[in-house]
Amino acid sequence: xxxxxxxxxxxxxxxxxxxxxxxxxxxxxxxxxxxxxxxxxxxxxxxxxxxxxxxxxxxxxxxxxxxxxxxxxxxxxxxxxxxxxxxxxxxxxxxxxxxxxxxxxxxxxxxxxxxxxxxxxxxxxxxxxxxxxxxxxxxxxxxxxxxxxxxxxxxxxxxxxxxxxxxxxxxxxxxxxxxxxxxxxxxxxxxxxxxxxxxxxxxxxxxxxx
Ligand SMILES: C[S@@+](CC[C@H](N)C(=O)[O-])C[C@H]1O[C@@H](n2cnc3c(N)ncnc32)[C@H](O)[C@@H]1O
Numbered sequence: 572x573x574x575x576x577x578x579x580x581x582x583x584x585x586x587x588x589x590x591x592x593x594x595x596x597x598x599x600x601x602x603x604x605x606x607x608x609x610x611x612x613x614x615x616x617x618x619x620x621x622x623x624x625x626x627x628x629x630x631x632x633x634x635x636x637x638x639x640x641x642x643x644x645x646x647x648x649x650x651x652x653x654x655x656x657x658x659x660x661x662x663x664x665x666x667x668x669x670x671x672x673x674x675x676x677x678x679x680x681x682x683x684x685x686x687x688x689x690x691x692x693x694x695x696x697x698x699x700x701x702x703x704x705x706x707x708x709x710x711x712x713x714x715x716x717x718x719x720x721x722x723x724x725x726x727x728x729x730x731x732x733x734x735x736x737x738x739x740x741x742x743x744x745x746x747x748x749x750x751x752x753x754x755x756x757x758x759x760x761x762x763x764x765x766x767x768x769x770x771x772x773x774x775x776x777x778x779x780x781x
Contacts, residue, residue, distance in 0.1 A: 581669050582652035583615030585702070585731060586770050590619040596698060596727055596774070597623020603725050604631075604695035609684050609713055610703025611635040612645070613654070613662060614669035616731070620698065621674045632678040633670075636688065637703065639663040639681050685709055688716035696720045698727050705732035706745045714752065718780055726777040728760070733773035756781040 577583055578590045597606070597620045606624060611617050617635060624633075639662040641649070649656050656662065663681050670677055680687035684703055699717055704710040721728070730749045739746060753760050759781045765773035 577652050578615040578619055581613050581615040581618060582649045582654050584612060584648065585616055585772065586766075588766050588769055589731070589772050590615065592764055592774070593620040593700075593729075594623035597621065597629070598626045600624050600627035600629055600697060601725060602628070604697030604720075604722050605634060606631075606698040606700075607634040607636075607691075607696050607717060608700040608702065609636045609688075610701065610731070611637045611666060611679075612639075612702075613649070614666050616700060616702060617666075617670055618673055620700070621670065624698075625673060629674075630676075631694070632676050633674060634678045634680070634691070634694075635666070635670075636680045636684045637662075637666070638683065639666060639679075685712040688713060691716055691720070693720055695722050696726055697722060698729070700729040700731065701749070702729075702731040705735055705749060707748055710748045710752070721777045721780055723777060723779050727763070728775045728777055729772065730775070731772045733765070734767050734771040737767075738771065 576586050593616055606620060608617055621633060641656045641658055641660040641662055643658055646656055646658055663679060696717060701713060704713040733749050736743045736746045759779040760775040761778055763774050763776050
């Protein structure tokens with residue numbers, strides 16, 4: 572399993588199959604809501620999603636939340652994929668550089684996701700990606716802030732760490748939070764895509780708001 576496959580020239584923490592799927596769901600945008608991403612890093616998931624959204628006529632803000640401050644594992648991951656950043660570097664300029672090639676209505680909220688989500692303006696959400704909140708309290712904060720804005724029957728929720736507990740048995744309890752949430756609200760979600768042999772990501776259609 573290799574989850575570090577560059578998207579074009581952008582270092583990634585997700586595989587090609589997910590980038591392709593993001594472009595597909597973006598291209599199926601219905602116009603009813605915005606896209607929100609929690610955990611954008613250098614743009615390797617935002618850019619393929621935007622690429623699809625644009626083909627569908629997307630003209631709304633794209634909300635991205637991240638601390639965009641490189642830590643050691645991120646520096647190593649970027650280096651392995653041919654991009655040099657340093658510990659503590661502000662990565663937001665690099666995210667803007669990568670996304671500006673495809674879209675310029677980015678609404679970036681830099682810093683703690685839990686804190687910054689308090690500023691979410693309340694636009695209905697059609698595509699909602701979680702690639703940072705994989706444990707509490709961040710996961711519950713994110714659900715509390717964003718779920719009221721999901722559109723039943725329309726919103727796609729991408730939980731990019733859904734199967735992560737399989738890779739980290741020692742942290743199993745704390746990182747089972749995404750899976751437990753879906754299971755506890757089983758009637759509200761329908762699994763629409765996953766690749767459990769290749770990566771930790773799973774996508775769900777929101778049928779009802781829990
Ligand atoms: C898994 S990476 C995102 C990878 C990206 N989606 C991709 O596939 O290339 C998670 C990102 O979320 C950020 N992050 C994690 N927890 C956070 C928090 N509580 N507040 C803000 N950012 C956070 C990290 O700094 C990192 O940039």
